Amino acid sequence: MAALSIAYKDLQILFKNRGLILQLFLMPILFTAIMSGALGSLGGDGEKDTRIPVAVVNLDGGEASRQFINGLEAAGGVRVESYSQAEAQALFDDSQIMRIVTIPANFSTNLDSNHPSTIQILNHKDAQIQETEAVRLVVEGVAQDMTLESQILFSLQQMGEMNAAAPTVYQQAFSTENLQRQARAQFEAARSQKLVSINQRTPAQQAEEERLAEEQPRLEDVTVPGFAVLFVFMTAQTTALSIYNEKKVGSFRRLLAAPISKVTLLGGKMLPNVITGILQIVVLFAFGVWGMRALGLKPVSLGNDYLALVLTLLLLVLCSTAMGILIAAIARTEGQIGGLSTLLLWGLGFLGGCFMPLFLLERFLKQLPMVVPHYWAKRALESLLIRGVGLADIGLELAALSGFILLFLAFGLWKFDFD
Amino acid sequence: MTAILEVDNLVKKYGDFEAVGGVSFSVEQGEVFGLLGPNGAGKTQTISMLTGVIEPTAGTARIGGYDIRSQMDQVKKINGLVPQDLALYPTLSARANLNFFGRIYGLRGKELKERVEDVLRIVALTDRADQAVDKYSGGMKRRVNIAAGLIHHPKLFFLDEPTVGVDPQSRNHIFESVLRLNRERGMSIVYTSHYMEEVELLCNRVAIIDQGKIIAMDTIKNLTALLGGGVIYVGLARVDDEILAGLAGLPAVAEATTVPSPVAPPASEEQALEAADRPPVSTEALVKVVAKQNQQAIVNVINYLNEHNQNLTSLEILEPNLESVFLHLTGKKLRE
Ligand SMILES: Nc1ncnc2c1ncn2[C@@H]1O[C@H](COP(=O)(O)OP(=O)(O)OP(=O)(O)O)[C@@H](O)[C@H]1O
Numbered sequence A: 001m002a003a004l005s006i007a008y009k010d011l012q013i014l015f016k017n018r019g020l021i022l023q024l025f026l027m028p029i030l031f032t033a034i035m036s037g038a039l040g041s042l043g044g045d046g047e048k049d050t051r052i053p054v055a056v057v058n059l060d061g062g063e064a065s066r067q068f069i070n071g072l073e074a075a076g077g078v079r080v081e082s083y084s085q086a087e088a089q090a091l092f093d094d095s096q097i098m099r100i101v102t103i104p105a106n107f108s109t110n111l112d113s114n115h116p117s118t119i120q121i122l123n124h125k126d127a128q129i130q131e132t133e134a135v136r137l138v139v140e141g142v143a144q145d146m147t148l149e150s151q152i153l154f155s156l157q158q159m160g161e162m163n164a165a166a167p168t169v170y171q172q173a174f175s176t177e178n179l180q181r182q183a184r185a186q187f188e189a190a191r192s193q194k195l196v197s198i199n200q201r202t203p204a205q206q207a208e209e210e211r212l213a214e215e216q217p218r219l220e221d222v223t224v225p226g227f228a229v230l231f232v233f234m235t236a237q238t239t240a241l242s243i244y245n246e247k248k249v250g251s252f253r254r255l256l257a258a259p260i261s262k263v264t265l266l267g268g269k270m271l272p273n274v275i276t277g278i279l280q281i282v283v284l285f286a287f288g289v290w291g292m293r294a295l296g297l298k299p300v301s302l303g304n305d306y307l308a309l310v311l312t313l314l315l316l317v318l319c320s321t322a323m324g325i326l327i328a329a330i331a332r333t334e335g336q337i338g339g340l341s342t343l344l345l346w347g348l349g350f351l352g353g354c355f356m357p358l359f360l361l362e363r364f365l366k367q368l369p370m371v372v373p374h375y376w377a378k379r380a381l382e383s384l385l386i387r388g389v390g391l392a393d394i395g396l397e398l399a400a401l402s403g404f405i406l407l408f409l410a411f412g413l414w415k416f417d418f419d
Numbered sequence B: 001m002t003a004i005l006e007v008d009n010l011v012k013k014y015g016d017f018e019a020v021g022g023v024s025f026s027v028e029q030g031e032v033f034g035l036l037g038p039n040g041a042g043k044t045q046t047i048s049m050l051t052g053v054i055e056p057t058a059g060t061a062r063i064g065g066y067d068i069r070s071q072m073d074q075v076k077k078i079n080g081l082v083p084q085d086l087a088l089y090p091t092l093s094a095r096a097n098l099n100f101f102g103r104i105y106g107l108r109g110k111e112l113k114e115r116v117e118d119v120l121r122i123v124a125l126t127d128r129a130d131q132a133v134d135k136y137s138g139g140m141k142r143r144v145n146i147a148a149g150l151i152h153h154p155k156l157f158f159l160d161e162p163t164v165g166v167d168p169q170s171r172n173h174i175f176e177s178v179l180r181l182n183r184e185r186g187m188s189i190v191y192t193s194h195y196m197e198e199v200e201l202l203c204n205r206v207a208i209i210d211q212g213k214i215i216a217m218d219t220i221k222n223l224t225a226l227l228g229g230g231v232i233y234v235g236l237a238r239v240d241d242e243i244l245a246g247l248a249g250l251p252a253v254a255e256a257t258t259v260p261s262p263v264a265p266p267a268s269e270e271q272a273l274e275a276a277d278r279p280p281v282s283t284e285a286l287v288k289v290v291a292k293q294n295q296q297a298i299v300n301v302i303n304y305l306n307e308h309n310q311n312l313t314s315l316e317i318l319e320p321n322l323e324s325v326f327l328h329l330t331g332k333k334l335r336e
């Protein structure tokens, strides 16, 4: 309870400090907006079409294929561009289009006669993984709808024919009840036996090159994770400064003279850092998702594994907090906590890759960034958000971050001076 | 009477340097006890050990019967501390500061609210309680500083130089509050200062501390009696060795000497110390009489002068005080 009181008091003090609020909450947003804008070459007219372009080659031309294309358009999120097969292939080879959806020649006839057919999706090696994923979902969704629709139509048609031919005594066989049962069976069948299936492939390149392509996010994709890491770590300075001020003013003496344990006292000083860090992340990611869209920029993706994302961000916040204690423990003067640690935190942020994609950073600095926690936090976030991987794939990053937390805390607490 | 505080040979060392070199004293329930000493004497260090801010190097103390080394948790509930520095959060209001310190002592809700209002009343700051502390005058800040130490109604209240940098009005207010807390609420008080007037005004007993050691401890009356008497300056139209010898030979007089070239008289009690070495009144001749007992010495001196037809041109009597006691004991002044 006392720890909460200390934290509450610290947050009261923090929120009275306008400059600090600007630095902790507004600066990351400004940085993100400016960097994303600059890197993402702000799309001139402002009303940029954010739909993913999809080249469609229609080898069929029948009623069902038109229906399929309309379905894609109606689904939103993708923009259909029609090409002939040759045109599409040429543009694809030239890396001008990132994916081709091909409707097979006898698509309409097959569907009418309840025979399966396969839609091809061809992905370019440079295609962005989350776009590819989005397109696949849209195509699959439309295909499934069509399967269901055509199967139900087909069976109704069959039943109608039988009904017309049957003698009156058998007419009860076509009661509403039976019709419903039949429809339900068809619905199940549409789920299990897909009439329209999807075949997706990426032309075989050198395996290594493909892996690299996947890992190479565009510059503007890394601004939100990068600045989240940079600015959450900046909060460590606020914590250190708050401890320093308590000591300078002498209120620390009062706290030491009060019936609370040193653990409670430290906990109370650390909690505001955790809360501030979480707020920073919420604000920055909210901006990344909605603000960026409002500005006509590409919104940040939150990846596929939210649990892993939350866990990573929590470790990031804890690492920043531990760093705050460390700075408070080793810095001796206000200058060391103010100016010097600002420099240090920007430096570490730069070294840890907060300002650029990690593949670029690693090209210059090789293994060096691994010595700073920023690197591991950023690497975990890039993997989650850009490559769309899950918790299992960022074990190393999270372990490294946890290691830094323990190291900072152990050293910080050991050196911490309560006098 | 039982002692609320018993200090037993408390020591604080920094390397080889002894900030506190083994002090022992006790404070009775309901007593106002003074710790008087010059800068760096070890007053703050002593209080810090007693309030759990720092660990003693050796020795111990019992507060309300609890040992400060093994039962600090209990001790902390009895203690209230007003640190020498303004230990407040400057950007928060007085009320927010007091709310916070109250919560730290486990106060909540209605009780907390009442206590905050109560201590604000004690220091007479209810009107301006919602203003940020850094907008206050020095004296008002000091008063909030005191209020913050009172929030949990301590039984033993440590005030470490609470009047530093304070205007006379606030200072008087602080004195009144301290005396009222003692009289009306029965609070035991340990008050440090290097202003002897404060200690003389407030405290029942005083420990004089210098270089980490207690060099004298008693009631103010007994301490000043250490000096025996005081100093009497006698202005005469004419003085010779015979008169000097006669004065020195009187009962209750320790010595009599002429004072060289006269200077301006002392203006205030603050300058009384300097005055002890200098003649206060300008006359043809000035004799400094050191008395064993003031009253008796004055009567004897005047009688002697009458008997010998000497004209008295001036008479100045300096009462013995803690300032002179300190000078007497250490050969140093309390303040430079
Ligand atoms: N952390 C420390 N390390 C080393 N020496 C210290 C430390 N704290 C205090 N001292 C020394 O201990 C001695 C006593 O200091 P203390 O603060 O108790 O004096 P004080 O009587 O309160 O003086 P003042 O009237 O100036 O407040 C001083 O010489 C001081 O320099």
Ligand SMILES: [Mg+2]
Binding pocket: B043, B044, B045, B084, B160, B161
């Ligand atoms: Mg002091």
